[in-house]
Amino acid sequence: MNFFVPQNVSKPSRRGFLIAAGGTTAGLMIGSNLSLGTAEAAKTAEGAFNPFVIIAPDSTVTVLSKHLDKGQGAATGLATLVAEELDASWDQMHVEFAPANAKLYNNLQWGPYQGTGGSSAIANSYTQYRSAGAAAKEMLVAAAAKAWGVPAGEIKVEMGKISHSSGKSGTFGEFAAAASAMPVPEKPALKSPDQFAYIGKSFPRLDVKGKTEGAPIFALDVKRENMLVATIARSPKFGGTVKSFDATEAKKVNGVVDVIQIPAGIAVVAKSTWPALKGREALTIEWDFSKAETRSSDQLFEEYRELAGKPGKVFRSTGDAEAALAKADKVVEGDFEFPFLAHAPMEPHDVVIEFDGKTADIWTGSQLQTVDQYVTSKTLGIELPNVNIHTVWAGGSFGRRAIYDSHIVGEAAQLAKAWGKKQPLKIVWSREDDIKGGYYRPMYVHRVKAGLDADGNVIAWHHRIVGQSILTGTPFEALLVKDGIDHSSVEGVTNIAYDIPNMHGELHTVKVGVPVLWWRAVGHTHTAFVVETMIDDLAKAAGKDPVEFRMGLLKKKPRHMGALKLAAEKAGWGSDAPEGRFRGVAVHESFSSYVAEIAEISTSEDGEYKVERVVCAVDCGVAVNPDNIAAQMEGGLGYGLGHAMRNEITLTDGEVDQANFDTYEPMRISDMPNVETYIVPSTEAPTGVGEPGTPPVAPAVSNAIFAATGTRWRRLPFTKNEGTGS
């Protein structure tokens, strides 16, 4: 998600990296002026900067991850940056989540907010975490030099060992306490890339062992003494409210403790999860739908299509597209439709909250800690610093946990307030709550017309987009919606990579009462599909090879070209595909990473297709951990592919038709192609990889289908098109 504009970037501070440690644990806490060696303690460190590194007497290096890790490997990535400059050994590295504190742990791309998203975790932390590691190393060296009476310049640090040519050597732990008394290096020296021992190599993820043993690391696993479990019945139509309810039957369910009305709906509080779920089933609720969204998705599509025929708000105008189209030798047109999509992270939402009237403690996979704190403090009427967020590992997100209104934590706070007792509460969502719960990738309709001259050059492109704005009406509107154009509705088109002399774009922003949200790769999930399939159609109309045609239009875009070239070469583009296989290509930049994908499909006579292989090439600047980049490409493109194949959220009279994984059927292992990932070598600053693998896959597959059948699929999911065998 790119919801905070980087214009507000605050520079990493050069000051105060390393300050005294010691205290009870005799640890070295780098970057904080605290004398306590625990992550929890750092939250009181008002005015301190960058407390990222703790070294314990046993030499364990704990890196405090300011970012949530919801599967993308960010925590390991940050530990890699510290280990690199600290010259630690990998087996002494440990990672924990930092407490919520926007002053210490803000996302440097976002300004004064702590949060994770927009594939920014490594990008914004690259220098910050390396500096923290480098500073720690300089202090350890200074401490050893003093103890041994030798010049610091003669001391070496390698793989967690400090040594001198005289034969003296020691561990980090031995010097941790003394090092903390050393002066703070103003500008710790950073390595040059040729000195890297960790960056660019693949070290195993620090969280993997626990994740193979069922370790209790998720919010669902959090247990507090005396804790109760609650579910919430929410309106089946978005915007509905409770008219009346009858809890008699629910209260009869063994284990149900109370039934409470809160603004979000009716909460059932129980001794454990099953009675909380069962009790909710037994509720009778009459809803007031007078302010609810009651349209069906078919009706919405009708309205969108109609708007696509009318002029909208101009978001891009270069040259004169209409005039150029009128002169074009060939015109290619396309109408595209995209459904609502749910994120459906594997772990349904859950929050544990403990509120004693003054202070609230919250355990959850918090992705926007600052917003979670803000909403909780407002709901409970307490000061923001009195909201302690204990970030825990999250079972996926794909954007769903980064919520502009923090409604998931907000509901928990509503209930804690209504409950009014100190007793901790765990609020659990069922899968149905999640699938039906809104905050979807918005529906979109695109209408595009593009023209070629007699030589097959693209001379005109006219593009209309119809859909909901993610940010209008939210606190981020002022930042990211400019002149009525929500950037996230048009990204990928407004900055189209192809060199087209006459380009015109218009947007219709519609109002629909369904809450929408960024979904892995946000606007690029639809814009890349439209642009990359249109380009394929244009290549065909021009009688050119799709890769060559793209190359011709990307002359000013070397990084797009680099990724495309590498993918084409590795996929064997230009040579015949194996018998019965067909290839399609797409290349797209998102979050400053450049990804080209070539999909190879097989088809059968009854119109079935199978994606057999995807070759992916990515340019994400310096590759901090190549194996993790490959994992993100595999996961990102798999996520895009599964939804493109068969997922949609539809509404009937405002009610969501899907409920669970039987009706929102996820990608399964038998659908998974073989994926090969190649990384374009680069010395550019690292950029994100969580999202950019997603956008190119659907158009690459649509292009392969086109190559196989001559039929163009322009509606998502693919099951909506003719000849899909379904």
Add this chain to the structure above:
Amino acid sequence: MRFDLTVNGSKRTVDVDPDTPLLWALRDELNLTGTKFGCGIAACGSCTVYLDGEPTRSCQTMVEDVGEAKVTTIDALSGKPAEAVQAAWRELDVPQCGYCQSGQIMAAAALLNENAKPSDEDINDAMDGNVCRCVSYHRIRKAIHRAAELMEA
């Protein structure tokens, strides 16, 4: 009602309604949280446990139906196939968010227990009920082959 269960080799008693899914009895009553909740309708495999060695969806198994069956959860998974699977999972860094992986590992170890050299087809058949929303399938497939190798060695 009280039910006597055999879980991970020990006798455990839970006091719950008979229709309580084994999943919630394990998680809430016995504090065995390795088994995860993903759908509650037997459509995702996150809650996979063994009943007498057979992979079973604990979200759709009521406590009253468990009877004498021996329950095994990820928290106490052991044996050659399980260890090979866990080792291969670590070697190939399979997990992303990790939330589905208890179920994946239970299913993979059961597969290798039956079939020491599964083909891609066998893997698809055995693992299709286990959803991974992070889509780590590519690595799951590779890791099962790798675990088969480790078991041979």
